[in-house]
Amino acid sequence: MITQLKNRTLIRLSGKDVQPFLQGQFSNDINALEEGVVQINAYCQHQGKIIALVWVMKKSDDFYVSLPSDLADVVTKRLSMFKMMSDVVITDVSDEITQLGLLEGDRQGLSPFKLNAQQSIALVSDVSGINFSNGEVWEQACIANEVPEVFLVTSEKFVPQMLNLDIDEVGVSFTKGCYPGQEVVARLHYLGKSKRRMRAFECNEKVAVGDALIVTGSTSTKASGMVVRCVKLDSKSLCLATVEVAYEDDEITLNNVQLTRIHND
Structure with missing residues (x-):
């Protein structure tokens, strides 16, 4: 089953300083992130409280950060504030790339990033010909996992x-x-x-x-x-x-x- 994740924003981060920059911002080990995997990260404030949970994916030299759309402005502004003079470009690519949630083996020719044993994320520019299931199926899987x-x-x-x-x-x-x-x-x-x-x-x-x-x-x-x-x-x-x-x-x-x-x- 494939679900279109309509309420998530996708941010692409690129530039020669992007990896060390994200390593210093997020809670997980960005340096250990491999392509084809979704890495869950907490973006915390100074007291350790989570501002947002983000899914980080790597493709070539770029990093893609997926998060709920109602926190997109907060996270984007914070990342922009901390990058200062670093060679990091932050771009909202939600209008260019559609995020899909895949359950188990239903890939329909896509190349997904693995979230866990049952769930994966695919980033695509064209959704024509894809058969979508409803969002409740994806949410139920998130709760089960x-x-x-x-x-x-x-x-x-x-x-x-x-x-x-x-x-x-x-x-x-x-x-x-x-x-x-x-x-x-x-x-x-x-x-x-x-x-x-x-x-x-x-x-x-x-x-x-x-x-x-x-x-x-x-x-x-x-x-x-x-x-x-x-x-x-x-x-x-x-x-x-x-x-x-x-x-x-x-x-x-x-x-x-x-x-x-x-x-x-």
Whole structure:
């Protein structure tokens, strides 16, 4: 199945300084990125909170950064501010290149970048002749594969550990060197286990990104968690949400509706 990812912006970064520039901005090891692979990166502010999650792809000497469109201006302005005198050209190519989400083996002659075992991303200039499935299928796969997302409403709400980006260093490298927020993220990592993690849930009502999770027994002064991404299917809603680990299997409600945890781990 192939889905057109209409709500994502694609930015191309080029120039002789582009690789070291991105290495100093994003949380993952850009120097280790190979062609044909999607690398998940957190773009953090100085306190370690994630401004945006970006998918980085490499093609020849250029890098392509995919992210939700509602954060495109924020990220583009920040990248432009930090590049200063570096030889880096930042171009929004969303009108030239269409982003497609591919599930499993359905490639229809495309050359995708692998996101995980079931999902890939293709960048194409012509979509004629491609049979598209609906966006809910892609979102359901993202939730099943626990692919996090950050939107404008949740920007600067999470540190990487809350979204499980530190597990197997899927979105954070602890050996690559400095980037904005690196000291805070590394300190949290070496201090021990994160108190909040991302988990998958389902319920019978519609939910929205940014909705708060409530656990009756929690002593936290904040909500016990927050919806990260979600999709409404015919009979139920699926979501990824952060939750206090100590209460992840307790009775959890969202908008006064009980959530049921989906055990993928």
